Amino acid sequence: MSEWVALCAERDRAALRAALLGVDPGASLELVGSADALRGAIAEAVPGELCALVGPSADGVSPVNLAAAIVSDGGARTVALAERGVTGSLRSRAARAGIDLVIDLDAAIGTGDGGRPVSPVVPAPPPRPVAIDVAGPRAPLVVMCSGRGGVGKTSIVATAAAHAALWGLDVCAVDLDLACGNLFSCFGLSGGSDLSRLSAVGSISPEVAEGMRVTAHPGLSVVGPCDRPETSELAAARAGELLSALATSCDLLLVDTSPTFTDAVAQAAQLADRLVIVSDGGPGATAALARTSGLAVRLGVARTRIARIENRANPREHADLSTGRAEVGLETARVFRTFEGGLETEDLLASGRAIDLAESGSPFSDSVASALAQMLAELGRLPDAEGARRAAGGEPRWHRGLFGLRREAR
Ligand SMILES: Nc1ncnc2c1ncn2[C@@H]1O[C@H](COP(=O)(O)OP(=O)(O)OP(=O)(O)O)[C@@H](O)[C@H]1O
Ligand SMILES: [Mg+2]
The missing domain is CATH 3.40.50.2300 (Response regulator)
Incomplete structure (x- = not known):
C-alpha cells in the first residue's frame, strides 16, 4: 500500500x-x-x-x-x-x-x-495484459525501463539484440517508446512498423504480430514505434497482446520503453521475465530508481523478476553496487554493469551500426553481451553458441596497457 x-x-x-x-x-x-x-x-x-x-x-x-x-x-x-x-x-x-x-x-x-464521465461503482482493476500462453515454448521477454530519459535503454536494447542475433537467435526488438522511439535508427532503418495500425485489428494473432516485424539483419527484427506521436494512444492498449503474440514466433523479445511508465510500459512490465531498470549514476539517479522500482512492485512485478543495469560504469573501477540499494527497495535485485563506451559507441549507434558495435568487442558491447547472457542463463535460455557461453562467464575485465584499454584473458 x-x-x-x-x-x-x-x-x-x-x-x-x-x-x-x-x-x-x-x-x-x-x-x-x-x-x-x-x-x-x-x-x-x-x-x-x-x-x-x-x-x-x-x-x-x-x-x-x-x-x-x-x-x-x-x-x-x-x-x-x-x-x-x-x-x-x-x-x-x-x-x-x-x-x-x-x-x-x-x-x-x-x-x-x-x-459526461461515469464513475464505476467498483474501482477499475489494474491494467492486466493478456497472459502469455505458457503452454508452448515461448520467447523470454526482457524489458528495459528507467525513471529518467537518456540513461541508455535504447543503446542497450539495440546492442543486446545485435549480440543475440550474432549468437544465432531469432530476436525481436520492440520499441514501446511509442511516441518518440528511435530504436530502428540504431540498425540503419529509416523507420519501424507503425503500431497504431493495431487499433484496427480485432485480435492480434501470431500472423498479425509477425507482419509488424521489420527485418534489420538476419535473425533480428524491429517492431514499433508509432509513425506519428499523436497516434501512440491507439497502440498503447494493445501492447500486452502484441508481446504475447510475438513471443510465440521468435526466440527472444527485447523491449525498449519510454522514460515514463505509460500504459504500454506497464503491460510489458507485468509480462516481463526480467524487468531491467537502467540507471546511469547521474544526478537524481537514486530517486528515479526508487520511483521506478516502487511503481513496478505496485504493478505486481515480483521483486525476483526485477534486475538493474548501471550504465556508463567505469570498467577500471571495482563495482560498488551497494549504493542506494536499500533506499530503492531493490536489495535482492541482480545488478549488472554496462560500461562507458565513449564517442565511438555513440557514433556507431547514431549511424545505425549496432551490429558493428556488437562485433567490435568494446567494453560497452562486451558488458551488454555479458548482462544479456547472464539473464538468459538465469532463465534457462542461454543459446548454445560459443559467444553466448563466453559472455555468460561474467563481467568482462579490462585493464589499461601500453596500447590502451585491453580485455583481460579469462
Ligand atoms: N554506455 C554508454 N557509452 C557511451 N554512450 C552511451 C552509453 N549509453 C548511452 N550512450 C549514449 O547516450 C545517449 C542516450 O542514450 P539512449 O538514447 O540509449 O538513452 P535512452 O534511455 O534510450 O533515452 P530516452 O529515454 O530518451 O529514450 C545516446 O547518444 C547514446 O549513444
Ligand atoms: Mg530511448
Missing part, C-alpha cells in the same frame, strides 16, 4: 480516486487544497515516503508544470499526472519532465452519454 497526496478540482475527485485505485489497489489518498500544500507535504515527509498525484486542478496551475516541479523538488516516491483526454504531446512533455505515470481519467472511468 502506498500513501498518495493529491491535488485535484472538486468535480474530478471521484474519478481521480477510482483511477488511482486502478493503478495502485491498496493506495491511501489524501487530498490537499493547493499546489503549495502538495509540494509542502512532499517536502516535509521522509524522502521516498509519499507519492504525489496531480489531477485536473482548480488552483490555476498547469497540472503538468506542477507535476514537473514536484519531480525536480525530489523527495516523492512516484509522481503521477492525471488528466482528461491525454494526448501524445502531453505524454511526451511528461516524459521529458521525468513524470512517472500519466493517467487518462477519461480512459480510466469511461464516458457516458454526451461525454
Whole structure:
C-alpha cells in the first residue's frame, strides 16, 4: 500500500480516486487544497515516503508544470499526472519532465452519454495484459525501463539484440517508446512498423504480430514505434497482446520503453521475465530508481523478476553496487554493469551500426553481451553458441596497457 497526496478540482475527485485505485489497489489518498500544500507535504515527509498525484486542478496551475516541479523538488516516491483526454504531446512533455505515470481519467472511468464521465461503482482493476500462453515454448521477454530519459535503454536494447542475433537467435526488438522511439535508427532503418495500425485489428494473432516485424539483419527484427506521436494512444492498449503474440514466433523479445511508465510500459512490465531498470549514476539517479522500482512492485512485478543495469560504469573501477540499494527497495535485485563506451559507441549507434558495435568487442558491447547472457542463463535460455557461453562467464575485465584499454584473458 502506498500513501498518495493529491491535488485535484472538486468535480474530478471521484474519478481521480477510482483511477488511482486502478493503478495502485491498496493506495491511501489524501487530498490537499493547493499546489503549495502538495509540494509542502512532499517536502516535509521522509524522502521516498509519499507519492504525489496531480489531477485536473482548480488552483490555476498547469497540472503538468506542477507535476514537473514536484519531480525536480525530489523527495516523492512516484509522481503521477492525471488528466482528461491525454494526448501524445502531453505524454511526451511528461516524459521529458521525468513524470512517472500519466493517467487518462477519461480512459480510466469511461464516458457516458454526451461525454459526461461515469464513475464505476467498483474501482477499475489494474491494467492486466493478456497472459502469455505458457503452454508452448515461448520467447523470454526482457524489458528495459528507467525513471529518467537518456540513461541508455535504447543503446542497450539495440546492442543486446545485435549480440543475440550474432549468437544465432531469432530476436525481436520492440520499441514501446511509442511516441518518440528511435530504436530502428540504431540498425540503419529509416523507420519501424507503425503500431497504431493495431487499433484496427480485432485480435492480434501470431500472423498479425509477425507482419509488424521489420527485418534489420538476419535473425533480428524491429517492431514499433508509432509513425506519428499523436497516434501512440491507439497502440498503447494493445501492447500486452502484441508481446504475447510475438513471443510465440521468435526466440527472444527485447523491449525498449519510454522514460515514463505509460500504459504500454506497464503491460510489458507485468509480462516481463526480467524487468531491467537502467540507471546511469547521474544526478537524481537514486530517486528515479526508487520511483521506478516502487511503481513496478505496485504493478505486481515480483521483486525476483526485477534486475538493474548501471550504465556508463567505469570498467577500471571495482563495482560498488551497494549504493542506494536499500533506499530503492531493490536489495535482492541482480545488478549488472554496462560500461562507458565513449564517442565511438555513440557514433556507431547514431549511424545505425549496432551490429558493428556488437562485433567490435568494446567494453560497452562486451558488458551488454555479458548482462544479456547472464539473464538468459538465469532463465534457462542461454543459446548454445560459443559467444553466448563466453559472455555468460561474467563481467568482462579490462585493464589499461601500453596500447590502451585491453580485455583481460579469462
Ligand atoms: N554506455 C554508454 N557509452 C557511451 N554512450 C552511451 C552509453 N549509453 C548511452 N550512450 C549514449 O547516450 C545517449 C542516450 O542514450 P539512449 O538514447 O540509449 O538513452 P535512452 O534511455 O534510450 O533515452 P530516452 O529515454 O530518451 O529514450 C545516446 O547518444 C547514446 O549513444
Ligand atoms: Mg530511448
